[in-house]
Amino acid sequence: MGTSRTPRTPRTLRTRRTGTALAVLLLTALAATSCGRSGESPEHDLADARNPRTPADVLLDSRTAAAPASVRAYRSTEARALAYDAWRQSRAHARRTAAARTWGLARAPLLAPLPPAAKPRLTTPRGFETTGGGAGLPPVITRVPTDEKVIFLTIDDGKDKDPELIRMMRELGVPYSAFLSDFLASEDYPYFHEMQDAGVALNNHTLTHPNLRLMPYEAQRREICGQQERLRREFGTAPRLFRPPFGNYNGDSLRAAASCGVEVVPLWEQEVFPDRWAYRRASRSFQPGDIVLTHFRGRADWKGTMPDVVRQVLRKADAEGFAVARLEDYV
Ligand SMILES: [Zn+2]
Known part of the structure; x- marks a missing residue:
């Protein structure tokens, strides 16, 4: 009664409320904050002087227009993209935390992990079979x-x-x-x-x-x-x-x-x-x-x-x- 499954690409990228994800978030958020306080590091300035702005920079500028100055201050495209992602994640978490309180919950519900790449094989457990069941019937x-x-x-x-x-x-x-x-x-x-x-x-x-x-x-x-x-x-x-x-x-x-x-x-x-x-x-x-x-x-x-x-x-x-x-x- 099993059904074979084909791999699927996950539709949405979700992040778990895990130690790893939080550590990455904190590190990048800290990087963004320290950048906002002290401005660009000399390394960033040197790299920028050698590399003129690219279409990727321009695109990122439009994506990050709503982000705070501390995020937009990064001149390196990679650093700015990382800081932007960290800011978006922390903002989403803050929104879900606020929503949780509104709905009477102590904290935001845990986020589900990424969907499995291949769906598990399903079989009908004992006690749920039907008489005369056969191949091709749904589990x-x-x-x-x-x-x-x-x-x-x-x-x-x-x-x-x-x-x-x-x-x-x-x-x-x-x-x-x-x-x-x-x-x-x-x-x-x-x-x-x-x-x-x-x-x-x-x-x-x-x-x-x-x-x-x-x-x-x-x-x-x-x-x-x-x-x-x-x-x-x-x-x-x-x-x-x-x-x-x-x-x-x-x-x-x-x-x-x-x-x-x-x-x-x-x-x-x-x-x-x-x-x-x-x-x-x-x-x-x-x-x-x-x-x-x-x-x-x-x-x-x-x-x-x-x-x-x-x-x-x-x-x-x-x-x-x-x-x-x-x-x-x-x-
Ligand atoms: Zn019903």
């Missing part, structure tokens, strides 16, 4: 095999459409994945367009959220493939990920999903509510690669808002030293 997973201290946040259904959720996640730079059921999400697809614009993948959770196990193959296919088509028309691409409602599925569900392009069926390891957690394992700690589930719900449905629920996830992740990563980067 059913509750966690992703990885050694990185990352978890994945997934949000289901699409009932509550709180703009604060999109704003919070954007300001904190936290990735998440949505699994949409058409009968709820279609009440306001523009809300999910905004989510898509923020880089969130919109995945399949059927048209009407039925218990698939009670349905014959053709009816299951209408539910799953109908939502593939609905999401493709609405958002431009059909998802690769499908989650069966209530986590209920059988061999027909997987065969139907495979027939319309589904590659992976992510369930979940832990589920979070405003006032409690539910666990599949005896251990309550996160393990690398755990998939965490919650739902698009608000005070009309339970005792909290979407930001309240996300805050719980981020506090637990921070306490246990985990970053939230993007599921679609790994599966």
